[in-house]
Amino acid sequence: MRNKELKNKALRKNSKKALPVAALLLLTLPVVAEQKVFELQIKDHLFQPSVLYVPAGEKVKLLVLNQDPSPEEFESFSLNREKVILGKGKATLFVGPLQPGKYQFFGEYNPDSAQGVLIALPEEQWLRYKANHAY
Amino acid sequence: MKLYSKKAVVKALCFVCLCSSASALADGRVVDKVYHPYVQPLEREFEYRYFYQRQADHPDNNTMGQKLGYGFSVTERAALEIYVIADRISPEDYKLTGYELELRWMLTEQGQYSADWGMLFELERQNNQDNYEFTTGLLMEKEFGPTSLTLNALAVYEWGQTLDAEWEGEFRAQYRYRWLPAVQPAIELYAGENYKGAGPSLMGVHKFDKQKQLKWELAVIVAIDNDTVDRTLRFALEYEF
Numbered sequence: 001m002r003n004k005e006l007k008n009k010a011l012r013k014n015s016k017k018a019l020p021v022a023a024l025l026l027l028t029l030p031v032v033a034e035q036k037v038f039e040l041q042i043k044d045h046l047f048q049p050s051v052l053y054v055p056a057g058e059k060v061k062l063l064v065l066n067q068d069p070s071p072e073e074f075e076s077f078s079l080n081r082e083k084v085i086l087g088k089g090k091a092t093l094f095v096g097p098l099q100p101g102k103y104q105f106f107g108e109y110n111p112d113s114a115q116g117v118l119i120a121l122p123e124e125q126w127l128r129y130k131a132n133h134a135y
Numbered sequence: 136m137k138l139y140s141k142k143a144v145v146k147a148l149c150f151v152c153l154c155s156s157a158s159a160l161a162d163g164r165v166v167d168k169v170y171h172p173y174v175q176p177l178e179r180e181f182e183y184r185y186f187y188q189r190q191a192d193h194p195d196n197n198t199m200g201q202k203l204g205y206g207f208s209v210t211e212r213a214a215l216e217i218y219v220i221a222d223r224i225s226p227e228d229y230k231l232t233g234y235e236l237e238l239r240w241m242l243t244e245q246g247q248y249s250a251d252w253g254m255l256f257e258l259e260r261q262n263n264q265d266n267y268e269f270t271t272g273l274l275m276e277k278e279f280g281p282t283s284l285t286l287n288a289l290a291v292y293e294w295g296q297t298l299d300a301e302w303e304g305e306f307r308a309q310y311r312y313r314w315l316p317a318v319q320p321a322i323e324l325y326a327g328e329n330y331k332g333a334g335p336s337l338m339g340v341h342k343f344d345k346q347k348q349l350k351w352e353l354a355v356i357v358a359i360d361n362d363t364v365d366r367t368l369r370f371a372l373e374y375e376f
Contacts, residue, residue: 071176071177094247
């Protein structure tokens, strides 16, 4: 009986120690939900499309393909992202989950021409948009 | 719609507690840059860092340090930086005290996982004393809506002619509100040998032309225990081109 009590006490003590470690592990767990992928091209120092619609409230993957021979940097303060894409190269950006709204982005190497906006749509509008623009 | 949960904030704070409780003690300066875990290809920069400590009756009173560095990315995920270090430790005069080589390594893409991770490796040589300091550790950043939490958990190994060889620990944290590109207020926390401090900081970025930009940081860190020097001022400038 006494041994059992001691064992339980030790277990409680160890479980307390394990809490911060478990918290650290949880913090690093990858997001397992499948992410929607959206393609963005850079050609002649322009983003194509320059208006990109994505669903709000979920993480999305942006595949940025640079067709120009010179490098470009995707930059957006509102999305908190900056990423250099080498000439004729590609890069993957992960954004969100986003609140519904507009998020400006631009190309830092050619800020006058390379400009775009990402629009995060609430669920209902996103479903309507998807129905009207089959991928 | 709830986009980031309170649970995630609690998890991050647990990580802060875990790291600060594991902190041992370091001889070098504890208040320094809080590193972000990101590297960009084609990154090139000049960097200047300054710190000043003040407390009339403290051995570190009137200590001043400066660092001048040049950095560049060597791969899409790794960047090197070389620094020259000058210190003034009262009552001595200002002098060139050492050199440092730093490697930052981005482990995960920003936003790919629930937190972004990187690693830091630094080797510092103290001039004329044949003393060395090797620092390595994890860099972490996590977004909470318009704010970002950055944590650095570092292990430091010191050895040399006038130093006892020993392992130490350092911890740095920064919680930043991304208000405007030019003005981003934050709070910072530092823990290391004979140092535990926290305080407000302000940082921002000013863009000039194309990829040329100037980043700035200013922080006033105050002691949170009796061993720590009362006030430390930290200032940094980074010119990226």
